[in-house]
Amino acid sequence: MASAQTQRSAIDWTSFIALALTTAGGSMRAGTCGMTRPAQLPESEFEASLISRIAEGDESAFTALYQRFSASLYGMAFRMMNDAKEAEDVLQEGFTYIWRKAASYDSSRSSPFAWAVMIVRNKAIDRLRVRQRLERLRDKVTTEGSFHQEKDETSADEPTLRERGALVRSALQQIPEEQRQALELCFFGGLTHAQIAERLATPLGTIKARIRRGLLRLRECLNEEL
């Protein structure tokens, strides 16, 4: 990751903007949106440029970012809310926040996708807490929770997402079961460390260690896979 960051910072922004305006071809993270990424520009850089343009009120950049992130975020929201309508509401709230707060995005702190994930996840947690569905969701997560068994409803023109999903699932397979469970309860269940400790009747320190180690291991595995 550190080397990737170094490469990103070496981008010539002048040529990047020129390419972004003139290049019609190139791959996309997802979908067939008309907003294309310059071939030689990393996806993360392109997505960061979209957020910059959103901050300036560029509606086409907003639509492009939506088309790149919405399938994953909508799937994540559905997994958390277990309700399509509520997942759509969460997605709408999350993208409304992105439209309004794009100027607050700091590329040195987060990648665009991680930033968007944390926003939508927080919106989902807010709703879960308000509607007091946490208990029902926890049961569902612990009984059904598996990173392999999700039903893929995306269209065939989103191979990148499926590839990334497979990559992360593969990385998760290399993580001990108890760490994976703690990560899952934390990410999709929206539970705090203390709530997970209570839920699993395990000391808080142990839960903290499981989540920390799980994340470290996941990071290593993803780096190896990439």
Place this chain on the structure above:
Amino acid sequence: MIDEAKQDLLVQYLLGELDPATADQVRAELARDVELREFARDFEEAFASLAYTASPMAPPRELPQRILQAERRARRSTLPAPYSKIIWLTMPWALAACLAIVCAVLSLEQTRIRKDLISLQEQNKEASKALISLQEKNTEASRALVALQQKIAQSERDLAALKEKNVLSELKIATLKAQIAAYKGATAVVVWDKEQKKGVLQLDKLPPPGQGKDYQLWVIDSKKPQPVSAGILSVPNDGLIRTSFHPAVPVESADAFAISVEKAGGAPKPEGQIILVGK
């Protein structure tokens, strides 16, 4: 190298589990420490990658437009109101501001009027004092006037007395004495006004002049060669005569008076016997 305790703290920070004060400390440390920031970014990246494990789902295609339309509506509602609306919205404030200004002006005016009133009251006091002083002076002047009038009256009285004295000084009184024994009992007095050149004669116990005769009064002026006739005297039965007289011609100085017996009707110059003479 970032220790495990700090890593735990970072995880809790990323998951929003820290209290605000501790979160601020971590945020400050992240701003200072590049290595810690890189580590946190990798942590968040790994955590967010879990989103890929959820099956992607076809999102509502119209959602971006729905969001943007809602934002446009929200923005319009926060845009400045039309001019007329602004007027209606600001009118009460403008009126309040005007009222405040008017109140301030009136307050200043009231203060000014109070000062003027105090000044006028002081002037009135001064004027009252001056009036009292003038009234006192007037009283004094009235007194002085009365005193002066009294003096004038006294002066007028003195003047009148002086005039009276002067009149007397202008009069000449002459007692005529009988020149013949037959007329010794008769008395005659002449009062002559030098100023008026006229006189008054009083005769008593004068016997009748006789048949064909009249008494005639003469004024003797030393500057004239002949006595000047002052008229015929009619003697009543009781012999008392009081009459005023004027010389027949003007005289400058009445040095003496005389009565003579002349033929009836008188004479232009003395021809008969002089019976009474006096200076």
